[in-house]
Amino acid sequence: MAAVQEPKKTPIGGYVGFDTIPTQIERKLLRRGFAFNVMLVGATGLGKSTLLNTLFAAHLIDSKGRFKVNEPPRQTTEIAPVTHHIEENGVRLKLTVIDTPGYADLMNNEHCLDPILKYIKDQYAHFLRKELTAARERYITDTRVHCVLFFINPSGQSLKPLDIVALRQLADICNVVPVIAKADSLTLDERAAFKARIKEEIEYHGIKLYPGQLQVPEPLDEYDLQEQALTDAIRARIPFAVVGSERTIVVGGQPVRGRRTKWGGVIEVDNEDHCEFTHLRNFLTRTHLQDLIETTALHYEAFRTRQLLALKENRDSNTSPNK
Amino acid sequence: MSDMRARRGGKKTFLFNMIIVGQAGLGKSTFINTLTNHPTIPKRQCDDPAQCTLEKTVDIQAYTVETDEDGMKMQLTVVDTPGFGDNIDSSTHFNEILSYIEHQYDDVLAEQSKIKRNPKFQDSRIHVLLYFIPPTGHALREIDIELMKRLCGRVNILPCIAKADTLTPKELAAFKKRIMEAIAVNEIQLFDFPYDENEDDDETIQENLELRSLLPFAVVGSDDTLLVNGRTLRARQYPWGIVEVENMKHCDVAQLRSVLLSTHVQELKELTHDVIYEAYRSEKLSQLEGLAEKLAELNMQAQEQQPGSV
Numbered sequence: 358m359a360a361v362q363e364p365k366k367t368p369i370g371g372y373v374g375f376d377t378i379p380t381q382i383e384r385k386l387l388r389r390g391f392a393f394n395v396m397l398v399g400a401t402g403l404g405k406s407t408l409l410n411t412l413f414a415a416h417l418i419d420s421k422g423r424f425k426v427n428e429p430p431r432q433t434t435e436i437a438p439v440t441h442h443i444e445e446n447g448v449r450l451k452l453t454v455i456d457t458p459g460y461a462d463l464m465n466n467e468h469c470l471d472p473i474l475k476y477i478k479d480q481y482a483h484f485l486r487k488e489l490t491a492a493r494e495r496y497i498t499d500t501r502v503h504c505v506l507f508f509i510n511p512s513g514q515s516l517k518p519l520d521i522v523a524l525r526q527l528a529d530i531c532n533v534v535p536v537i538a539k540a541d542s543l544t545l546d547e548r549a550a551f552k553a554r555i556k557e558e559i560e561y562h563g564i565k566l567y568p569g570q571l572q573v574p575e576p577l578d579e580y581d582l583q584e585q586a587l588t589d590a591i592r593a594r595i596p597f598a599v600v601g602s603e604r605t606i607v608v609g610g611q612p613v614r615g616r617r618t619k620w621g622g623v624i625e626v627d628n629e630d631h632c633e634f635t636h637l638r639n640f641l642t643r644t645h646l647q648d649l650i651e652t653t654a655l656h657y658e659a660f661r662t663r664q665l666l667a668l669k670e671n672r673d674s675n676t677s678p679n680k
Numbered sequence: 681m682s683d684m685r686a687r688r689g690g691k692k693t694f695l696f697n698m699i700i701v702g703q704a705g706l707g708k709s710t711f712i713n714t715l716t717n718h719p720t721i722p723k724r725q726c727d728d729p730a731q732c733t734l735e736k737t738v739d740i741q742a743y744t745v746e747t748d749e750d751g752m753k754m755q756l757t758v759v760d761t762p763g764f765g766d767n768i769d770s771s772t773h774f775n776e777i778l779s780y781i782e783h784q785y786d787d788v789l790a791e792q793s794k795i796k797r798n799p800k801f802q803d804s805r806i807h808v809l810l811y812f813i814p815p816t817g818h819a820l821r822e823i824d825i826e827l828m829k830r831l832c833g834r835v836n837i838l839p840c841i842a843k844a845d846t847l848t849p850k851e852l853a854a855f856k857k858r859i860m861e862a863i864a865v866n867e868i869q870l871f872d873f874p875y876d877e878n879e880d881d882d883e884t885i886q887e888n889l890e891l892r893s894l895l896p897f898a899v900v901g902s903d904d905t906l907l908v909n910g911r912t913l914r915a916r917q918y919p920w921g922i923v924e925v926e927n928m929k930h931c932d933v934a935q936l937r938s939v940l941l942s943t944h945v946q947e948l949k950e951l952t953h954d955v956i957y958e959a960y961r962s963e964k965l966s967q968l969e970g971l972a973e974k975l976a977e978l979n980m981q982a983q984e985q986q987p988g989s990v
Contacts, residue, residue, distance in 0.1 A: 618845060620921070
């Protein structure tokens with residue numbers, strides 16, 4: 358075998374032009390477009406649809422709340438995916454929102470999580486099948502859930518037993534980002550105490566939320582340190598205390614997105630002193646969207662490994678001499 | 681059953697029992713403290729994450745406090761029901777509350793049947809049930825409908841919208857309307873401020889109509905007081921403004937307090953005694969009669985099969 362030489366750093370004499378690699382990649386990616394799949398999980402009436410529409414500044418989904426008196430409550434959790442093509446400055450995003458109406462609607466909610474877990478695993482299974490096909494597609498359409506926004510009721514006390522079970526089971530198989538819904542029902546003191554309590558409980562139950570602690574190989578350069586600082590700040594803020602609104606109200610002569618309550622309180626969605634909507638929006642769309650997609654691949658890998666090992670065991674037991 | 685009459689300077693002290701039901705975190709304890717203007721129910725501290733989220737049964741607790749509203753003195757007993765509806769499977773919870781309410785009727789029934797009655801017997805029958813609905817703005821949930829349906833024949837029910845300060849005026853009006861429609865469709869009989877066209881005077885009729893139009897009551901509570909325009913008030917302070925609990929333009933607490941602590945106390949008690957308890961009593965006694973008959977029948981059958989024995 359020929360001896361492998363250590364790669365040397367060699368200076369080049371003139372401009373070659375391979376510094377356009379990032380641009381070439383960008384052009385290809387822009388042409389292909391991006392896909393992001395987000396799932397909304399939480400009890401009825403927590404403002405899930407409104408928040409999502411506020412996040413993407415468009416009426417993407419309708420509230421699945423029961424507004425008609427004769428409509429009976431749903432007996433199982435329904436899975437309702439809706440896909441939209443949205444564009445911003447030439448960047449095309451295929452956004453799929455998966456709503457889960459019926460979750461936690463009944464008196465007995467023992468099985469309300471099952472359809473949700475099944476959907477997430479089915480998308481992994483679907484992707485795996487496509488990967489394993491002999492004649493593979495060039496780009497497999499990615500329907501895997503990249504982020505679950507988990508809506509917590511603003512009780513101001515503690516998480517409910519169902520919340521704990523749901524968070525744990527979901528965080529095991531995909532990225533989960535919890536938010537405190539309708540945060541305008543809590544004063545700032547109540548909000549701080551509630552967040553602290555939630556964080557305590559999440560830690561106690563060993564729930565691994567996104568963003569997880571990543572093992573970045575030393576030494577860390579300036580970029581890595583910046584990224585880590587940003588991620589640490591986000592981790593400290595979770596769960597985000599949010600308020601959503603598709604309506605605009607006039608504040609100080611300017612139209613802003615917000616709510617005007619019966620007693621005259623005016624809550625501005627984009628005002629950082631009022632709620633953490635902007636932090637969630639920036640986190641989800643401006644800084645960590647790509648990372649959410651990439652870490653979903655890690656969850657998928659874990660699923661894939663389990664499935665392939667199970668398949669192998671099955672095959673082995675079928676061809677063993679004892680049979 | 682007579683009220684406990686304590687002669688204090690010639691004023692009569694009434695006895696009034698209420699039960700408050702709703703999920704955790706809807707501000708029930710805070711509301712009671714607001715209503716009684718007194719830290720009646722202590723704040724629920726849960727510092728142990730291991731305990732906080734365990735599945736529990738309903739932890740029924742009674743607290744007694746004295747109130748004086750519009751010159752009407754009362755010994756008010758409030759029954760709190762923490763844990764209601766908080767389990768993954770809460771379908772047994774409303775039975776626990778129903779049992780508690782019926783148990784009080786059973787005590788009275790037993791007492792009434794005694795030959796020698798206890799003069800110091802405390803009537804602990806529940807005169808009104810306050811049911812707290814979360815401010816979703818959507819429809820009533822299965823648990824809301826089930827509870828009110830199952831209990832409306834056994835106790836006067838007044839539904840309330842909890843933490844109502846998060847709703848806009850349009851949302852609140854639409855929500856109230858939708859809730860009352862759902863209640864009508866499910867044939868739930870509430871305490872809806874009934875009046876008699878022939879017997880009551882116009883003022884009373886008007887008052888009751890107005891109160892009926894407020895149902896369900898929009899409730900906001902606060903354990904804290906704030907200085908607002910030079911006055912110390914119970915209020916909640918947000919970065920975007922201050923909600924005054926007693927302000928009728930902000931919520932319905934002032935009117936509800938009046939109903940519960942002075943204007944409709946007697947009526948709620950009378951309805952409980954004359955109608956609800958009587959119905960329970962008839963049912964219970966005819967059940968016992970039915971059982972007695974069945975027992976006699978079985979005895980006869982046994983005798984017929986063994987003609988030798990007595």
